[in-house]
Amino acid sequence: MKILHSFFALFIITTIGFSQSKPKENFIVENGVSEQLAQFRKKQISNIQYGLSFEIPNQKNEDINSSLTVNLNLLDISKPLVLDFKEKSQNIKSVSANGKNIQILHENGHIIIPAENLISGKNTISISFIAGNLSLNRNDDFLYTLLVPDRASTLFPCFDQPDLKATYKLSLSVPKDWSVLAGADVKEKVENGDFTSYTFGESDKMSTYLFSFVAGKFTSATEKPGMEMTLLYRENNAEKIKMSVDTIFKLHQQSLEFLEKYTDHKFPFQKLDFASIPVFQYGGMEHVGAIQYRESTLFLDNSATDSEKLNRAKLIAHETSHMWFGDLVTMKWFDDVWMKEVFANFMADKIMNPIFPKINHNLQFFSTHYASAYAEDRSLGTHPIRQHLANLKDAGSLYGAMIYNKAPIMMRQLEASMGKEAFQKGIEKYIKKYANDNADWNNLVEILDAETPLDMKKWSEVWVNKSGRAIFTDKIEYDSKNRIKKFEITQQAEDKSTNVWPQIFQIGLVYANNVKVLNVNIKDKNLIVKEAIGLEKPLTIIYNYNGYGYGVFPLDGNNLNFISALKDEVARASSYSNLYENTLIGNVSPDKAFDCFFKGIQTEENELVLRIVSNNLNTIYWRFLNEKQQIKVQKQLEDVLNERLQANLSANIKKTLFGLFSSIAYSDSAKTKLYQIWNKEIVIPNLKLNEDDFTNMAMNLAIFKHEKADEILEKTRTTITNPDKKKRFEFLLPSLSKNESVRNSFIESLKDDANREKEAWVSVGLANVNHPLRQESAQKYIRFSLDLVEKIQRTGDIFFPKDWLDNTVGRYSSKYAFDEVQRFLKENPNFSPILKRKLLMSTDLLYKAQNIKKETE
Structure with missing residues (x-):
């Protein structure tokens, strides 16, 4: 059929525009999916079922011939039907509506089905097309779709908005030695020469961004730790496979069982399968029935630290949580994308408690979320957790630390303010009411509001709809006996606005033999801490002692040495973080902060706290010390790190210390030492290194201009055993060149x-x-x-x-x-x-x- 372009632009606008009597419903089919288009289609369309077929060729540069049949009900046929397809018009071969071929009308990334081709009730639209490549992630011997947030329409024609859920019937033709994975089970497999055709059953109902398939040369493993699950992977390291596969299945099952109990709702989909992908862009993606993960996070060997094991478990728990929060109950519009992410992170933190009983989970929560949240929220580019979104094409901009890190902090504050039982009861009602449907933040607020005397709307207005954080100051007065007679704390928004964040946290008054911990619940700008009145003057005061508070807190710059001596791990972590934030706003000089972090490097024996110390020291070293200051501390830092690496410390601590050493080892003496470790001339006791660690060392040695850099890089290239990792290293070689x-x-x-x-x-x-x-x-x-x-x-x-x-x-x-x-x-x-x-x-x-x-x- 002939493809018609600009000739129809005016026709489109006038055909789907509404009469002047309803000006609020007027819209133009613009690029992307506007709120107006989305709202109209939600009223117009129901009962969507996609039938999709893709023919995957052997060569990744060849076209993928595809077809779509979409069955749907239409309530309003006075206006055209608008499908989204953000591809070249030449990719559309034919369009038919209700069995009749029609002219192809493709404008601004949309296929228009004129009203005269539609009937009231059930309609069938069929389209023959060439699949778009943007979101197919094609490699020589595998591919995977990744369609979040609005990329489904770059692959196939669809209604690409989250509140138009549909079921899918998928057929794939792939090279015969390829494996496949999608949102439903394979119902039929037919070999046809060099290709194999797979027909999948009908999927569960899902939003377009959750549709997915994976195809390629993968190894498959199936286990039944409770529910039967299948894993596709390309990892070829025998040790990693042996140490990881069973654990991966077990972690999914443990997460599933926790979530069923917490939400009082059984696992909501047909299956829980997953694929690990070496070049995956994110940590993971929660596709219904076919979760995708970055392979390096899942497959660990005996060199993995406790933090790496915890991160793997949290990632799996995060993606499994999405089955309830995001997949079962989905946001109405992507301005609430943060809701699915906050619950996934929040639930993942909860799931870790029984899986890792020896880990301080309050510390783990703090170390995971606070630095990232602060990094964006203190910047001039900060924004509220919830942002307005006028067009789905801009939905990708909403992602970041505000939704992944600040939102869980907000949610923990909310749970603490409501009480855990009331909060959980509200979540159970939320899941029950909106299962297989869509909800927004206001829907959840309404449910939670009924479970608590807290004014949810007022509370969420600043935490969810405003940006920024509080800067706290204090005013403490003592009487003649050195007892506290006044203790007042004040918060001021960092951006100088009138925002006030109601929040709960602790203050630790440090004495020679004990710490007096005070509970604080600040609801307004000022608070008198009555519990402190009459107490003896402390040696120092540690704010945000339990790591629950969010903001920058007062810091005694003359008593920084107290931080490393604190017995409470969370108090140390929170204090080191607060020192860093105070440095960035100018309350502490970089060299003074560096000295405190340097002492932490010498003494800290908790891996999570040490990572905070190490990261902050590294940043201050490279960012805020001048060359003269760097030279002054370089040798001292090297010596301390070398000394600690030889000491009798845990493998976790040594791995963290070695990471810091490797990142600053550019002096002649440090380069020599790093080369000897890379070349395996020196073996540090209880420091477990794997192939990836040696690759990273090689890259650092090249950047540090080691005299044998070329030889180091070539030897590294030839010794990498994983073909996907070798391709990555070869891609990076030009960036490492001297x-x-x-x-x-x-x-x-x-x-x-x-x-x-x-x-x-x-x-x-x-x-x-x-x-x-x-x-x-x-x-x-x-x-x-x-x-x-x-x-x-x-x-x-x-x-x-x-x-x-x-x-x-x-x-x-x-x-x-x-x-x-x-x-x-x-x-x-x-x-x-x-x-x-x-x-x-x-x-x-x-x-x-x-x-x-x-x-x-």
Whole structure:
């Protein structure tokens, strides 16, 4: 059929626009899915069933011939039916409505079925098309779909909005040596020469972004730890396979059992299968019946630390939680995407308690969420947890630490304020009422409000609908006997607004032989801590002692040595975090903070706390110490790390300490030591290293300009046994080159969309090129990177624009980089507000560095 384009633009607008008597319902079919279109289609369409067929060829550059038959009921046929298909018009071969071929009408990423081709009630639309490649993630011998948040319409024609749930009947033709995985079980398998055709049963009802399939050369494992599950994987390390596969199944079952009990709702879908993918963009994605994971997170060996094991378990618990929170009950519109993520993270934290009984889970929660939440919320690009979304094409911009990290902090505060039993009762009612349906935040607030005297609407207004955090100050007065006669704390919004965050936390008064812990429930701007009145003057005061509070708290800059001596692990973690945040807002000098973290490196024996200390020390070292200060502390830091690595410490602690050493080992003596470890001339007792660790060492040695860098890289390349990891390393080699022109060519190559397909690889390559030791030669590409970011957003997945910015201009602290950002923003006044927020988040430390340098000069 002939494809008609711009000739029909006016026709489309006038046909689907509504009469002037209903101006609120007027809409134009614009790019993406507007709120207006989504709301109209929700009223117009029901009972959707997709029938999809894809013919996957042997070569990844060949077209995938596909077909769609969609059955649906229409309540309103006075207007056209609008399907979303964000592909070239040439990809549409034919369209038929109710058995009759019709002309192809494709505008602004939509296929239009005119009203005269529709009937009231049941309709059948059939479309023959070439599948879009953007979200197919095609590799030489495997592919996987990833359609969140609005990418289903880049693959096949559909109604790409979360509140139009549907069932799917899928058929796949794939090369005969490939395995397949989708949202329903295989009902028929037919071999046809070099290909095999698979027909799947009808899936459960789901939103378009949750539809998925995986196909390729995978190994399959099936176990029944309770519910029968199947895993596809490409990992070929025998030790990792032996140590991981059974654990992966067991963790899914443990998560499933917890969630069934907590929600009082049985597992809601036909199956719980999963695939591990070596180049996966995210940690995981909760596709119904076919969860996808990043392979490196799932498959661990005996060198894995407790933190890595915990992270794997949390990832699995997170994705399993989505089966209830997101898949069973789905947000109405993507402005509430944070709801599915907050519950997945919040439930994952709960699930960890029985699985890892020896871990301090309050500490684990704090170490997981606070640093990431603060990193975005303190920036000029911060935004509320819940954001308005006018068009689904911008939904990817909503993702970030506000929903993954601040929202769980908010939810924990809410649970603490309501009480655990009342909170759980509300969640049970929420799941029961909205199962297989869609809900928004206001629906949940209404349910929770009935379970608590707390004014939920007022409470959530600041926590959910406002951005930022509180800066706390105190005013303490003592009497003549050195007893407290007044203890007042005050909160002021960091952005100088009138926002006040009601919250619960603890204050620790530290004495010579004990700590007096006070419970605080601040509901307004000021609070008199009555429990403190009459107590003796403490040696120091530790705010946010239990790590529940959210904000920047007072800090006794003259008593920082008390932090490492605190017996409570959470109090130490919270105090180290608070020290870092106070440094960034100018209350503590970088060198003074560095000294405190340095002492923590010498004494800390809890892995989670040590990671906080190590990360903060590393940031201050590279970002906020000048070259003279770095030289001053470099040898001392190396010596302490070497000494601790030889001491009788746990493998977890040694792995964390070694990670810090490897990241700063650029002096001649440290390089020599790092090379000897990489070359296995030196073996550090109880330090367990795997192939990935040796690869990372090789990359660091190249960046640190070791004299044998070329030899190190080549030997590493030839010894990598996993073909997927070898391809990754070969992709990264130009970014590691000692030749500046080769690194330049690597950056220039990223203009080409095809060279950015493996986004996780690109991020590492950018970090290599923009390492602090290479920034003098790389800074000329700051503007290049900024100019390309709008294209990155159009072609990349949801996290990539921020990752791109983080690993380019976000790596810098220099005045040059700061000026480049200011110049870019001045010369681009119409720069996307969404991307501007991402840029301001990524450059927060760059901005902070300018202020800190002014204060220390």
